[in-house]
Amino acid sequence: MGESDFIAALKALASDPAARGLDDDAAVLELGSETLVLTHDVLVEGVHVRTDEDAADVAWKLVAVNLSDLAAKGAQPIGVLLGHMLGEGDARFIKGLREVLEAHDVPLLGGDTVRGSGPRSWGCTAIGRATHTPVPDRRNARAGDGVFVTGTLGRAMLGFEAADRDSDHALAYRRPSPLIAEGIALAPHVSAMMDVSDGLLLDCFRMAQASDISIDLDSSRFPVADSDMRDECVRWGDDYELLFTLPPETPLPVPATLIGKVGGDDLAPLWVDGEMIFPKDGIGYQH
Amino acid sequence: MGESDFIAALKALASDPAARGLDDDAAVLELGSETLVLTHDVLVEGVHVRTDEDAADVAWKLVAVNLSDLAAKGAQPIGVLLGHMLGEGDARFIKGLREVLEAHDVPLLGGDTVRGSGPRSWGCTAIGRATHTPVPDRRNARAGDGVFVTGTLGRAMLGFEAADRDSDHALAYRRPSPLIAEGIALAPHVSAMMDVSDGLLLDCFRMAQASDISIDLDSSRFPVADSDMRDECVRWGDDYELLFTLPPETPLPVPATLIGKVGGDDLAPLWVDGEMIFPKDGIGYQH
Structure with a gap:
């Protein structure tokens, strides 16, 4: 099964507009009087970050790329959850994580730490509150804009x-x-x-x-x-x-x-x- | 840096009660009149699932363990996001994912698919709405109970x-x-x-x-x-x-x-x- 087939199959599982959250825009979810914006990005060593990258920079980038997805929705971040594979440079990872969370005043809500072997990967879920509805997305550009x-x-x-x-x-x-x-x-x-x-x-x-x-x-x-x-x-x-x-x-x-x-x-x-x-x-x- | 030191350092970054979301209970977040419950778990091939595991079962377990964390909070699931590393058995993964989402009537909201090498890992974030506050946690057992x-x-x-x-x-x-x-x-x-x-x-x-x-x-x-x-x-x-x-x-x-x-x-x-x-x-x- 190729990557594009897989993503197409995943999108078929998700109901529109939720499907937009798959590798595209962040997902948008109405909840009572609030509108949540949710995004999840994964960084893989050797693919998205260099194997010799400073772990502090990996932590920063992991959070920052997810917050950027919220920014594109005009959302105010309310927290992040992390999936962290333990390994080299974990003290540096903590340092970079502290710096990016402080810089953007975003709380760490939770997550999971796991052991693994081979190239490491890190996941981050960022949750935000939409500040304007309808929430902007990539689909509504109009001729003349x-x-x-x-x-x-x-x-x-x-x-x-x-x-x-x-x-x-x-x-x-x-x-x-x-x-x-x-x-x-x-x-x-x-x-x-x-x-x-x-x-x-x-x-x-x-x-x-x-x-x-x-x-x-x-x-x-x-x-x-x-x-x-x-x-x-x-x-x-x-x-x-x-x-x-x-x-x-x-x-x-x-x-x-x-x-x-x-x-x-x-x-x-x-x-x-x-x-x-x-x-x-x-x-x-x-x- | 050892695993327990790393987790302790992570918890120091999170403000209580959010810190509970780190490898313990799911995180609880007040949002307007709603109370959200959030959890993120990672499965690693060779650690949490066998390397020969049917990918349909991996998908099922990935979602189910996160929904179980919501269940322990008395939360009604409102959606999941996935971090998926592409590889063998992806068609089976989709099948198991469809089955677990349908079985529990939970929408797939979004996520990320990445390429990687070596042992694969999968992340899942589940979001729920608390049905009762205060939200139960592991910290309030009382003598005599x-x-x-x-x-x-x-x-x-x-x-x-x-x-x-x-x-x-x-x-x-x-x-x-x-x-x-x-x-x-x-x-x-x-x-x-x-x-x-x-x-x-x-x-x-x-x-x-x-x-x-x-x-x-x-x-x-x-x-x-x-x-x-x-x-x-x-x-x-x-x-x-x-x-x-x-x-x-x-x-x-x-x-x-x-x-x-x-x-x-x-x-x-x-x-x-x-x-x-x-x-x-x-x-x-x-x-």
């Missing part, structure tokens, strides 16, 4: 092999910042929103497909960290910026860059400078 | 190596039933409650320690599946029955067996037939 992205892309890529572990770029890679406040500010205004975890182009493609529209990007507008590596900066991923669409005339609620517009083209979901681009062209990190 | 356990102990142990995969005992091992309805019926009445996942004796020891009382058990009362293996039946674990204490004179809300009483002894937490018993005596599955 502007396409925006926060921040600067490619910082994590440049930081991945940076010699100075404490440079801004290195920290962007090691210690990504989930944009929780920005997500909350954007939620009432956006037509669609998601975080950019796997590269701007791939995530734009996904948003366009999910919304059944096309996205036309102008590459000269991409806010990249290194203009000599423009292409790499929008394909590498790990930046955890927010990608969103806004109806025309809507004032921008947070600083962001207009990078294109939503069209209704049905030939292809993604266009860059007038050319169709597909995932098979290697436009991002597919896992 | 009766100590009770549901069902019959040792069935999973007998089923572990059963030749007939479809015998009652084999199903008790492969397809444990979380006692959700029983937990809900018990929640308003118990002084303390937890599930028996690691063996009756070890879990009694833990309840006694957490409640700062002693538990005095009468081994002749143990409801065991094989009276020739009385000792093994109360040490092997994996039964997912409910262990609880009731104040004197409280009518029994569900069928269960009185196995002892709560005392105030401060010499040792656990006594069986008048003798002190400790975890170092090998009284259960410690992971």
Whole structure:
């Protein structure tokens, strides 16, 4: 059974809209007068984090990528649960965990620690409370909307092999910042929103497909960290910026860059400078 | 850093009562007018499940052990999230997952699928809504209470190596039933409650320690599946029955067996037939 077949079978088990929580957006759950947002991400040694990664950075990233999923829903985090496989660097893991929880004022609610052998994996479930309903998702971009992205892309890529572990770029890679406040500010205004975890182009493609529209990007507008590596900066991923669409005339609620517009083209979901681009062209990190 | 040091460090990061969610009871979270119960358990191939286990049974057990943690809180499940490492038997995994979700009418909300190598691990987060507050936990057993356990102990142990995969005992091992309805019926009445996942004796020891009382058990009362293996039946674990204490004179809300009483002894937490018993005596599955 291939990965995509497996995910399709899983989605068939989940009732829409819950299915959105599978490898896509976080799940949304109505509970009394509250709306919960739930996400679960797993990091695997050698796949998502280097085998020589500082365990403090693994802990930070594990929590931060889940909080980023909440941010894309405009949700206020209310807690995390961890699944931790014991091993090397556990004292560093605790240090990084303390730092990321304190930095975002999120309580550790619980979890499980297990023994294992071979490459380690770590799971994190983050729970948040929606601050705006309907909760934004990637499926509602509309023709005529502007396409925006926060921040600067490619910082994590440049930081991945940076010699100075404490440079801004290195920290962007090691210690990504989930944009929780920005997500909350954007939620009432956006037509669609998601975080950019796997590269701007791939995530734009996904948003366009999910919304059944096309996205036309102008590459000269991409806010990249290194203009000599423009292409790499929008394909590498790990930046955890927010990608969103806004109806025309809507004032921008947070600083962001207009990078294109939503069209209704049905030939292809993604266009860059007038050319169709597909995932098979290697436009991002597919896992 | 040893396992117990790591868990202690984790607990120091979590604020009480949230800390209870770490390897102990599920976490309890007030949210508006609702009380959420959250639990996260990880199964590791070769540690918690045999390497040759049918993936359908792995999926069942993964969800069932988490639902059992909710049952011990008297919580009604509202959904699960999964962390799944792709590999052999994924079609069987989907089958078992569908079966356990349908059997307990629990929706799949989301999760993550990852590639990995080496022994696989699976994580599950279960979310429930408390049906009674205060939510029961293991910490409130009181001197004078009766100590009770549901069902019959040792069935999973007998089923572990059963030749007939479809015998009652084999199903008790492969397809444990979380006692959700029983937990809900018990929640308003118990002084303390937890599930028996690691063996009756070890879990009694833990309840006694957490409640700062002693538990005095009468081994002749143990409801065991094989009276020739009385000792093994109360040490092997994996039964997912409910262990609880009731104040004197409280009518029994569900069928269960009185196995002892709560005392105030401060010499040792656990006594069986008048003798002190400790975890170092090998009284259960410690992971």
